[in-house]
Amino acid sequence: MATTAEWICTRCGSTNRTLVPDTATRATDECVTCHTRHALERDARPVRWRARPLGKGKAA
Numbered sequence: 787m788a789t790t791a792e793w794i795c796t797r798c799g800s801t802n803r804t805l806v807p808d809t810a811t812r813a814t815d816e817c818v819t820c821h822t823r824h825a826l827e828r829d830a831r832p833v834r835w836r837a838r839p840l841g842k843g844k845a846a
């Protein structure tokens with residue numbers, strides 16, 4: 787099963803959603819608005835994930 791991870795872009799503040807496996811605790815996704823890549827971590831709350839921007843050229 788997959789679950790929806792919702793995260794807020796740290797750069798432009800847009801809300802993004804991505805599908806991740808139920809068992810995943812982290813993921814990477816790109817903001818739909820400004821295309822900044824973010825590393826996502828599952829938070830205590832089930833839906834909203836913590837996001838932090840990935841540095842340019844860094845591997846996920």
Ligand SMILES: [Zn+2]
Nearest residue numbers: 795798817820
């Ligand atoms: Zn953005």
